[in-house]
Amino acid sequence: MDKVLVFAKKLLKEKIDKNSIVIDATAGNGYDSLFLAKSAAKKVYAFDVQDMAIENTKKLLEDNDLLEKVEVIKDGHQNVDLYVKEDIKAVVFNLGYLPNSDHAVTTLGQTTKEALEKMLRLLEVGGIVVMVIYWGHDEGKIEKNIVEDYSRGLNQKYYQVLSYEFINQINNAPFIIAIEKIKEMY
Amino acid sequence: MDKVLVFAKKLLKEKIDKNSIVIDATAGNGYDSLFLAKSAAKKVYAFDVQDMAIENTKKLLEDNDLLEKVEVIKDGHQNVDLYVKEDIKAVVFNLGYLPNSDHAVTTLGQTTKEALEKMLRLLEVGGIVVMVIYWGHDEGKIEKNIVEDYSRGLNQKYYQVLSYEFINQINNAPFIIAIEKIKEMY
Numbered sequence: 001m002d003k004v005l006v007f008a009k010k011l012l013k014e015k016i017d018k019n020s021i022v023i024d025a026t027a028g029n030g031y032d033s034l035f036l037a038k039s040a041a042k043k044v045y046a047f048d049v050q051d052m053a054i055e056n057t058k059k060l061l062e063d064n065d066l067l068e069k070v071e072v073i074k075d076g077h078q079n080v081d082l083y084v085k086e087d088i089k090a091v092v093f094n095l096g097y098l099p100n101s102d103h104a105v106t107t108l109g110q111t112t113k114e115a116l117e118k119m120l121r122l123l124e125v126g127g128i129v130v131m132v133i134y135w136g137h138d139e140g141k142i143e144k145n146i147v148e149d150y151s152r153g154l155n156q157k158y159y160q161v162l163s164y165e166f167i168n169q170i171n172n173a174p175f176i177i178a179i180e181k182i183k184e185m186y
Numbered sequence: 187m188d189k190v191l192v193f194a195k196k197l198l199k200e201k202i203d204k205n206s207i208v209i210d211a212t213a214g215n216g217y218d219s220l221f222l223a224k225s226a227a228k229k230v231y232a233f234d235v236q237d238m239a240i241e242n243t244k245k246l247l248e249d250n251d252l253l254e255k256v257e258v259i260k261d262g263h264q265n266v267d268l269y270v271k272e273d274i275k276a277v278v279f280n281l282g283y284l285p286n287s288d289h290a291v292t293t294l295g296q297t298t299k300e301a302l303e304k305m306l307r308l309l310e311v312g313g314i315v316v317m318v319i320y321w322g323h324d325e326g327k328i329e330k331n332i333v334e335d336y337s338r339g340l341n342q343k344y345y346q347v348l349s350y351e352f353i354n355q356i357n358n359a360p361f362i363i364a365i366e367k368i369k370e371m372y
Contacts, residue, residue: 001197001314001348001366011187128187154354161354162187167363168340168347177353180187 004174007164008130009035011178012090015128016041020089023047025077025115026107029099030057032092037066044070045084047077050105053098077115080122087124095143096134096174106139109146116150120159120181129179136172151177158185190360193350194316195221197364198276201314202227206275209233211263211301212293215285216243218278223252230256231270233263236291239284263301266308273310281329282320282360292325295332302336306345306367315365322358337363344371 002010012035016022020041024033027048036044048054054074061067073083077093093116097106119129135144151161160182165175188196198221202208206227210219213234222230234240240260247253259269263279279302283292305315321330337347346368351361 001346001364148353152353156352156354156356159354160187160352163349163351163353165349166342166346167334167338167349168342168345170342178187 004132004164004166004176008092008132008176008178011128011130011176012036012092013039015090015126017089018042021045021084021086023077023080023084023088023091023119025080025091025093025119026095027053027057027072028094029053030060032094033057033070033072034060034064034066036090036092037061037064037069041069041089043086045080046070046072047075047080048072049074049076050098050101052101076111078111078118080115080118084122086122087127088119088122089124089127091119091123091129093129093131094134095131095147096140097137103137106137107143108139109143112143113146113150116147120154120179123181125181125184127181131177131179132174133177134174140172147177151179154179155185158183190318190350190352190362194278194318194362194364197314197316197362198222198278199225201276201312203275204228207231207270207272209266209270209274209277209305211266211277211279211305212281213239213243213258214280215239216246218280219243219256219258220246220250220252222276222278223247223250223255227255227275231266232256232258233261233266234258235260235262236284236287238287262297264297264304266301266304270308272308273313274305274308275310275313277305277309277313277315279315279317280320281317281333282326283323289323292323293329294325295329298329299332299336302333306340306365309367311367311370313367317363317365318360319363320360326358333363337365340365341371344369
C-alpha cells in the first residue's frame with residue numbers, strides 16, 4: 001500500500017501531460033514545486049506567504065535548473081485568481097505549517113476553503129486537486145473539519161471526492177482528500 | 187482516480203506472486219475467484235455458503251479452464267481455519283449479498299469479524315486483506331460499523347489499515363478497507 005505522499009504524487013502524475021498548467025498551493029520548502037517542475041507539465045505556479053518558503057523553493061528549483069518553468073508567487077493561495085488566468089490540470093496542497101519553521105504560521109481553514117473553491121473553478125474537466133492534510137496541531141483540526149465538510153458537500157454529478165487514509169494511526173496521521181472534476185457545472 | 191473495484195484489484199495484484207496462497211472469502215458469482223486464479227498465485231481457496239454461488243463460481247472457473255487452481259468450499263469464511271493450513275498472502279472480501287439473488291442471505295458483521303480475525307492470523311508478513319464493503323442494506327450498516335471499529339483498533343505496530351472511499355456519494359457507495367500485516371504479533 002502506498003504511503004500518503006507517494007499516493008498523492010501518483011494521483012497528480014497520472015493527470016499531468018505536456019499541456020498542463022499546474023499549481024503548488026503551498027510551496028513550503030519547494031519539494032512539490034520541484035516534483036511538478038520535473039513532471040511533463042507546461043507551467044507551474046507556486047504560492048506561499050512566507051519569505052523563507054519563497055527563498056527555499058526558488059533555491060531548490062534553481063539548483064535543479066528548473067526555475068524558469070515555475071512562477072513562484074509570494075501571496076496567499078486564496079488569491080490564485082489574481083495570478084492564474086488559464087485552465088489548470090492539477091493542484092497540490094500540503095496543509096499545515098512549514099516544516100522546520102516556528103509553526104506559528106499555518107494554513108487556515110477559511111482561506112484554504114476560499115483557495116479550494118477558486119482552484120475548482122479554474123480546474124479543467126478531468127483535472128484534480130490533491131490535498132495532504134496534516135492535522136496534529138490545533139488549527140489543523142479546525143481546518144480538517146472545514147475541508148472535509150466542504151469536500152463531502154460537492155455534488156457527485158460534477159466532482160468525485162476520494163479520501164485515502166490510514167485509519168489505525170494514533171497520532172493524527174496525515175491523509176489525502178483528492179477532488180476530480182468530472183463535469184463542468186455551468 | 188481508480189474506482190473502488192479497480193483499486194481493490196491493484197492492491198491484491200501488487201502482493202501476489204507465484205508462491206502465493208490466496209483466498210476469495212466471498213465467492214459470489216466467482217469474478218474475484220477468477221481474477222485470483224488468473225493472477226500469479228499458486229493456489230486459490232474460495233468460500234461461499236450458497237449453492238448458487240458455488241455453482242456459478244465453479245462454472246465460471248471451468249469455462250476459463252482454471253478450476254484446478256481453485257478449491258471451492260461450501261462453508262462460511264469464518265471456518266477458514268478448518269480448510270486452510272498454509273500461510274496466506276492475500277484475501278478479498280466482498281461484503282453484502284450475492285448480486286442477482288434474493289438479498290435475504292448477506293454476510294453478517296459477527297461472522298465477518300470472526301473470519302477477518304482468522305484471516306489475519308493466517309496472513310504472512312507483507313500480506314493483505316482487502317474488503318469491499320457494500321452497506322446500502324440494513325445488515326450492511328451494522329456490518330460496516332463492526333468491521334470499521336475492529337480495523338481501526340488494530341495495533342499500528344503490526345498492521346497498516348487503509349480506507350479508500352469516495353466521500354461525496356449520496357447512496358452509501360461501496361468503499362475499501364485494506365489491512366496489511368507489517369510485523370508478526372507473536
